[in-house]
Amino acid sequence: MIGDVIRSMEKPSCVISTLCWPFKSKVKLYSTLAGENVAHISMMQFLNSNVTPKFQRQEQNIVFLVDLGCPNIVNYLEECSSKTLFRSPFRWILIGDFLNDSHTSIIPDAMSHIEIFPDAEVVLARRMEDDTFNLHFIYKISSEGEWITEYYGHWDRTNRFRKVDNLTDSTALRRLDLDRHQIKVCYVLTDNDSINHLTDEVNDHIDTITKVNFPTTNHLLDFLNADRKYVFANTWGYLVNGTWNGMTGYLVREEVEIGEYIASPTPTRSKFVFQQPKLSYENNLFLLSFRWTVWYSTVGLKQNNAGVLRANVTDIIILIFGAACQQGSPVELKGYKFVGKFFEEGQKCGLKEIQYLQVIDPWLAVRKNTPYKEIMKRIQEHGLQGRENRLLYEKRPKCSGRESNFVSVSMVDCYPAFLVLSYGALIALGIHILENISVRRHALKHKIS
Secondary structure, three states: OHHHHHHHHOOOEEEEEEOOOOHHHHHHHHHHHHHOOOOOEEEEEEEOOOOOOOOOOOHHHEEEEEEOOOOOHHHHHHHHHHOOOOOOOOEEEEEEEOOOOOHHHOOOHHHOOOOOOOOOEEEEEEEOOOOOEEEEEEEEOOOOOOEEEEEEEEEEOOOEEEEOOOOOOOHHHHOOOOOOOEEEEEEEOOOHHHHHOOOOOOOOOOOHHHHHHHHHHHHHHHHOOOEEEEEEEOOOOOEEOOEEOHHHHHHHOOOOOEOOOOOOOOOOOEEEEEEOOOHHHOOOOOHHHOOHHHHHHHHHHHHOOHHHOOOOHHHHHHHHHHHHHOOOOOOOOOEOHHHHHHOOHHHHOOEEEEEEEOOOOOOOOEOOOOOOHHHHHHHHHHOHHHHHHHHHOEOOOOOOOHHHHOOOOOHHHHHHHHHHHHHHHHHHHHHHHHHHHHHHHHHHHHHHO
């Protein structure tokens, strides 16, 4: 039975078993698994019920196999629960003997106080009178909630394990209904008045990220059929005297489930936006690239032996850092609401950007080991995040229409042209005078001769 169930999971597995079986039975189990060539079983470890499992392999491969009839099994399960082992990505197979099939007996007494939440993949194998097994997934939505079971399949010696056909493989997709469980969400407000304008688009340039995430998290919690409680902080959180304040403090203390960000809500950049200055106002464009001290230094370096200055690790790091800083970012600025409202079309086309801070986009902020993380990631799969971004953020205005090619011209811009024209006229006049002098001189010489 065990081999059939592990095979049905279709994942690499490292089995850690806690069984109060005779030694021969354990050897038989190991031989059976090896003889049946159960796919992807790379390790099998046997422990006593008074030993807490320890492992160094990847967590997503660990399968805990437990016999609920072992002595001291309650303490063993409580110890595992205190170490948060009943969570994703661990998998559990719990084996117990049950002589009736009533609903009240599905959850054994040994499991009554164990916290198994929606992210856990725990299979309860119940041995029946005819030496068959009924298998169920078991979990709770919250610590005080009722046990919920999902029928996984049936095993007997003739037909082996028969998995239910309509069971969705993804645990998160099967458990999207949180049955009005209250989820606490923390938002950051840098302006006290923003709490009065979270949905009416008033002063949406202030605390914009919060005003985007407020309806987004509401959509998410509505989708999950969850209740909500809001907590507001005035900062994202800093480490002060060994403790975190703000939103990070709420998450560290596990007072809220969700921080402000939901799965990279908005590409965020800090940039200087300005109108490109006219280069005609400068006379030494080529020399403006560096200070005079830099130019003098280059001259001094040319006069010295080039072999003296050899690149070391620090020089290479500084060179790479400088090159990276000059790359900029292909992501366009999203805060162009005032530009679109007050700038003329020709002025929009002259806008330029300089990257100020190189930062990564904010991502999902939830408390550590929250059982709802995988469920909450579904918000982007339905396009709700993009919808809220489009309502509050504006893209960079495009240069369109006749005014897109219009550039105002001042006297400073025309100065070189006038200068060339003036010098050309003076040179032409000088050449004309010289030609007249030459002609008159030639005519005078001809008369004299």
